[in-house]
Every structure is written in C-alpha cells, then in structure tokens.
Amino acid sequence: MDAKIRKKEINLLTLGTGIIFFGAWMLIKLAISVLSIIPDINKTYSTAEIIIAVLFILAIAALIFLIYLYVGVSARSESKGKRKKPVYLVVTVILILLTVLSAAADISFIFNPDVSILEVVTALLIDGTSLVFLIELMVNAIAVRKERKKEATA
C-alpha cells in the first residue's frame, strides 16, 4: 500500500477520534452552561418548567454529540479499510456550516459588553479548531476514497 494513502488513513483515524472528543466537549459545555444558569432562572420560572427546559436542552446536546460520534466513528471505520456510505460526509458538511455559524455568533459577541472577551476568544478558538478538524476530515476522507478507487482500477 502506498505511503500517501497510509498517511491519509492515519490522519483520518486521528481526526475521527478528535471529532468524537469535540462532540463530548460540546455536550459537557452545554450541560455546564445550562446547569450554571439554573440559579438565575429559578426565580422566574417554576421547578417543573426548569426541569423540562433542562431536559430538552440536554436532549439536544446529546443529539449533537451523537451526530459528532457518528461522524467520528464513520471516519475511523473508513480509515481502517471498511467501506462506508458517503452519508457521514454530508453530515460533516452540515456540521461545518453549523460551526461557521457558531463562529460568526462568537464574533458578534465581541461587540456585546455583557460578554467577557476571554470567553469570546476561547469559544472562537474551540470553534476554529473544530472547523479545521471537520474540513481536514472531509479532505482526507475524499482523498482516501479517490486513492482506493485508483488502486482498485489499477
């Protein structure tokens, strides 16, 4: 097997693992954000309403994590030579778009005096890194598929 394809496969494996960790980070970040604002909203809303809201948000967070997990596990499987449908690549494109929107939202917070600049920069760095991972994953996945197709027809 060519060193080129081997390099891309190992990159894909690393990126797939990284995406899973990013998904876990998203889940933890959302969970902490939600739990940290409960004391503030406790005064305005009833306990039942808060519980429903928290559960709803956590469910969304879990869904987001599962999407990241799906992309990460698919990338890892593809890197190990298993044939994968390109559905996960379509999902990756959607995640890229969402990450771009998230980064844009982070930038808009710079002009918000209520939000600390440190928070904004941190969020931007995380989103930026996540974006790089997702784009790299796309590039490597497509490259691996192309190389394998070339080898199969050769």
Add this chain to the structure above:
Amino acid sequence: MNPDFHYYATYCAAILAGYSHEESQDIAYSDQFVDLCSATFLTIIKAPLAAATTQLQLELMDARTDIVGLQDITRIWSSFHFLPRDLSAETKKPSSKKYRNKYRLICGPNGELVKSTVELAKGKGMQAVGVAMHVLADTWAHQYFAGTPSLVINNTNHYFYECFPDGSEKKIRFRHSVSAPDDPENSIYTASLYVSSENSIMNLGHGRAGHLPDYGFIRYKYLPAWDDYEEVVKDNPSDYKHAFCQMITAMKYLRGVNNSFECGQYDFDAITDIDEDIEEILSKRQVDASDDWKALGEKLSGQTIKPFDIERYKGEYKNASSEDKDSTFLGRFILAALAQKSMVTNRIYTSGNKLAGYSVDYKKHGFRGIDDFRRLLAPEKEAKK
C-alpha cells in the same frame, strides 16, 4: 538481541571462526556481558562507572532527561546497542539540525562505525572481541531505531503486522504490562507506553516495538516514525543469519586469518554444514532459543558450554590490587568498553552532532574530561617507555 544469540550463537560463530573452546567462552561471555554491565554492577565492584555498557530499567527510571542526562544515555546506547549507520545521512525532506542529528543516529548494519568497531578490537584480547561482536550483532537486530530518546525517530503506531512464511499477516497487539510474558502464539507483545514527550525514556531505542527486534523467528512490518509512512519489513531470520555470518568474518579478521574486515562480507561458506540447523533454530517460534543454540555450539566444539554467570569474574576483579585490576577479565572488558565508548562518542561529536556529548582527541589535545578514560592512555605511555 537476547542471551540466546549474544551468548550461545556468538560462541558458535567464534568456534567456526577458529577460536578454541576457552577463547570462544570468553568472547561469548563478554558479548553477553555488554547487556549487563550497568553502573549498579560497576558500583558494586568499585569499577569506573564510565565503563557502563547498559542501563537497567531502574537506572533509566531515575535518569535525568536534561541535556546532560540525554547525552549520557545516548553515549551508552549508541556506542553498544544502536551503533549509528551513517553519521552524515541526509533526511528525505528539509529538516532542522536538531532533527537531523537524531536521524543520523539511526542504527543499521554495514556502516563505517561497524568497521571501526571491529578494527578497534584487533589485538586487544577476547573481551574486546566480545564487545565488538555484541555491537555488530545489534546493528542487525536493532536497525531502524536510534540509541537516543526520541519520539520522532523511535515511535511506532498501531500499524504493526507479523508476516508469516505462507504470505499471511496478523496484526500485532501491544500491551504495557512488564510482568506479562510475550505471547507469540496470539501475537501479543509488551511494548513501552506511548508518551508524547520527545525525550521520554519510553522513546529510547526499540522500546515502542517491545522485544520484537530481539526475537530471531519473527518477520514483521511497521511504520517507523522517521520514514514518513513508508512501510519497513523486518526479516529477523535473514538478518540474524547475516549477523551470524558477518561475526564469523569479523572474528576471522581479529584472529588474523583475514587481512582486513570490510562491511557487506558474510562467511556463508563456514555455515554450509550447519545451515539447516541454523534455519531450524531461526524458524522456531520461541522467545528464547538458548537451548537450541547451546546444543549447536556443543555439537560444533564437542565441549560443554558453561551457563552465563554474572558473578563469575566479580571476585577476581574485587580482590585484585589496583595495579592488577586492568589485567583481570573484567578489567580487560572495562578497557574494551571505555575504548568503544570513546571511539563512538568521538565520531559522533566530530560529525558535528552533540547528542552524545563532547569528545576530546587525546592525541591532539592531551587528556581532558572524565578521569575514567585516562586508563586508555596507559598502554600508549607504556609503549613510549
């Protein structure tokens, strides 16, 4: 390599090179002793610590990995177990001097330093022959790894497959339990933990590949960190056979049978009668082939080979007076080890690489540096008198 090759196989090679049984025993003992002559042992017998040819696991755990500590580690491991193949090798892609220095320490057979190692042992006694044979043999087993702690050179990854004679392959699984024995039947072996720090002891030599380079039976392929995802196939049975035949060639030179020693020469003729025996030993899946090599050695010499005993020459050295220590068995081994370390360190240093530390050319500048090495000048002073 393991004691099966360093002790018993070296004995066989020495017999085939024409050495007597006693001489072959001394050579084999010295060969194997290179893997055991640690600072701890030398402290016990009150011998010069600079003569250490290895570092025990416990010593490595305590070893400093600052610049001085790294130089000390590199001096030992590059001089005796991972002799660099080409101190002027160029990397495939443009790289920093720091990386190039480490790349140039990659071990391999048939480099200039192997020739220098063998020539250094000429006329110096059986102990020097044993040291040289250890270094020579290890250039075959330990090739593609460097005797300096370096993640970017010595690391391996999950891409590690055993290759079988029928063409099939099996993925090798590494675990990090030092107490669990290697399991060749299920391709499960112990290797050092992945540590992302560049200069961690875990990244010294072939730790990341476990003991695989030291097993004569195994063929495997993997991706060395320095080779940019290119696959390396390691055929240990072939390499060990080449090492064996090259040792015979080297020892014939050291005995005076041949006028010179050149790299790339292997005395395959000497093993014509025992080729099948050697093939059988090297193809048997066993982590310790001592019994088989011992049986072959005793068949060749008709004598019984004493088992290796690290205590054998301790008393002689400890009880000798200071003037007589250098003429004891261990004393001669120590001189050979100091000479080898001095030569290799000097060559690494003069190539512009400071990873093994500084080196002084005694002939040009007189004696400077670690006092232990002063005794290397004693034979020259005697000769001048």
